[in-house]
Amino acid sequence: KAGVTQTPRYLIKTRGQQVTLSCSPISGHRSVSWYQQTPGQGLQFLFEYFSETQRNKGNFPGRFSGRQFSNSRSEMNVSTLELGDSALYLCASSSGSGGTWDTQYFGPGTRLTVL
Amino acid sequence: AQKITQTQPGMFVQEKEAVTLDCTYDTSDQSYGLFWYKQPSSGEMIFLIYQGSYDEQNATEGRYSLNFQKARKSANLVISASQLGDSAMYFCAMREYGDSSYKLIFGSGTRLLVRP
Numbered sequence: 001k002a003g004v005t006q007t008p009r010y011l012i013k014t015r016g017q018q019v020t021l022s023c024s025p026i027s028g029h030r031s032v033s034w035y036q037q038t039p040g041q042g043l044q045f046l047f048e049y050f051s052e053t054q055r056n057k058g059n060f061p062g063r064f065s066g067r068q069f070s071n072s073r074s075e076m077n078v079s080t081l082e083l084g085d086s087a088l089y090l091c092a093s094s095s096g097s098g099g100t101w102d103t104q105y106f107g108p109g110t111r112l113t114v115l
Numbered sequence: 116a117q118k119i120t121q122t123q124p125g126m127f128v129q130e131k132e133a134v135t136l137d138c139t140y141d142t143s144d145q146s147y148g149l150f151w152y153k154q155p156s157s158g159e160m161i162f163l164i165y166q167g168s169y170d171e172q173n174a175t176e177g178r179y180s181l182n183f184q185k186a187r188k189s190a191n192l193v194i195s196a197s198q199l200g201d202s203a204m205y206f207c208a209m210r211e212y213g214d215s216s217y218k219l220i221f222g223s224g225t226r227l228l229v230r231p
Binding site for chain 2: 031033035042043045048050055056058088090092094096098099100101102103104105106107108109111
């Protein structure tokens with residue numbers, strides 16, 4: 001089975017711009033979660049989608065949004081970029097069955113640099 | 116309060132020796148899962164091992180085992196016969212089932228360096 005794929009792998013943007021990141025989950029997985037990783041804050045949960053619906057949301061401003069398509073692929077969007085948005089954005093997929101054993105498998109990440 | 120605490124920012128281990136990475140957690144949920152991930156310099160998070168709060172046996176996956184002590188709220192990762200390729204960041208994470216959230220709460224990580 002192919003793993004989780006994320007595109008693009010690297011992005012450079014300037015302050016005030018917006019960006020869209022894409023994630024394709026493992027085949028058959030219906031849940032997609034997004035995380036932000038920075039040296040200062042570590043790994044933080046952004047949101048989780050299941051069957052095109054946002055089920056959970058982390059503590060991030062409304063500039064961060066996402067969506068999921070019928071094929072379970074997901075996108076996240078960050079509008080009005082700030083310098084502090086520079087981070088590694090990781091996407092993870094899981095079956096979405098709900099049990100605590102439902103492991104999240106991560107993609108390679110998108111490294112976003114905001115200048 | 117920190118929900119996941121990894122007190123070792125960095126560790127060294129000699130190749131072929133065993134190493135223990137510490138993780139303590141804090142939750143009031145009865146049902147939760149504990150996970151360990153490895154993150155090489157490439158950035159991808161690689162799943163290593165899972166332990167459920169109701170599992171009576173310690174989890175094992177090849178050279179990885181989890182020393183789960185529920186009363187102490189600790190879930191230490193043991194890597195046996197270390198290899199050079201084990202050099203990476205290691206993260207302990209928890210998922211609390213109480214609110215049915217898929218959110219993984221991560222510790223700050225431990226950087227492991229395997230010496231030849």
